[in-house]
Amino acid sequence: MSPFNHFYRLSNIFIGSYKNVLHKRTNPFNLTQVCNYTRKSAEQMLGIDKPKRPLTPFFKFMAQMRPALLAKNPGMTSKEAITWSSKHWQELDAETKSQMVKEYEKDMEDYKKIKKLYESSLSEDQKEEIKRVKEEIAAAREKRKLKAEFKEMGRPKKPMSSYFLFMQSRKDSFQGNNVKEYQEKVRTDWQKLSDNERQKFEKQAQDLMNKYKKEIEAWEVKMISIGRGDLVREKSSKPKKSKTVKEQ
Structure with a gap:
């Protein structure tokens, strides 16, 4: 057996x-x-x-x-x-x-x-x-x-916002401290930034977003061409508001 x-x-x-x-x-x-x-x-x-x-x-x-x-x-x-x-x-x-x-x-x-x-x-x-x-x-x-x-399929990643770019620039100051305390300090420092300092991060975020939009559009065209249109974002079907001409 x-x-x-x-x-x-x-x-x-x-x-x-x-x-x-x-x-x-x-x-x-x-x-x-x-x-x-x-x-x-x-x-x-x-x-x-x-x-x-x-x-x-x-x-x-x-x-x-x-x-x-x-x-x-x-x-x-x-x-x-x-x-x-x-x-x-x-x-x-x-x-x-x-x-x-x-x-x-x-x-x-x-x-x-x-x-x-x-x-x-x-x-x-x-x-x-x-x-x-x-x-x-x-x-x-x-x-x-x-x-x-x-x-x-190599989909481009959405870039970080201006706030998270600022947080990333401060990562060296973390040094293993309490995460919650670190996040609170970053939030406080962000609120204290001058307009000029904040605009630097906002411009960086905008530049990255513009680059991302071009990359995602090119990627979606590629997906459609290879028969993977199911991975493409659904476009908004809301009609655009037409501008009204004021009567003189």
């Missing part, structure tokens, strides 16, 4: 805490507003204990092998670990695979039952909160994707 045949006996730790719901755990939900959006699900971010779908036999096998594999090969990359797991999964004996498939099917039956319990236990307010957070997560994901595409 294959040395891997004991894996089917291991409990499915990846189904997660949904079994607590089946066992009639009281007060399973805790709606806590979370502002920073990470890779967590909407339910996790709201503190809602949602049942986890069981892993397929292959992914369960890979997850069970990973700790020992990385312990022996600490420098192994994720890609290498997946390649190794795929190779050994193909070599796994039919009996072990069959047992793991049976376990997966049983886990899926439990999962479907408990998922129904979970869904019926959600209040309308919880459902609305989950929907809202999912929409915000999707929007944040699209924003990250767009930002990555901009970087990949």
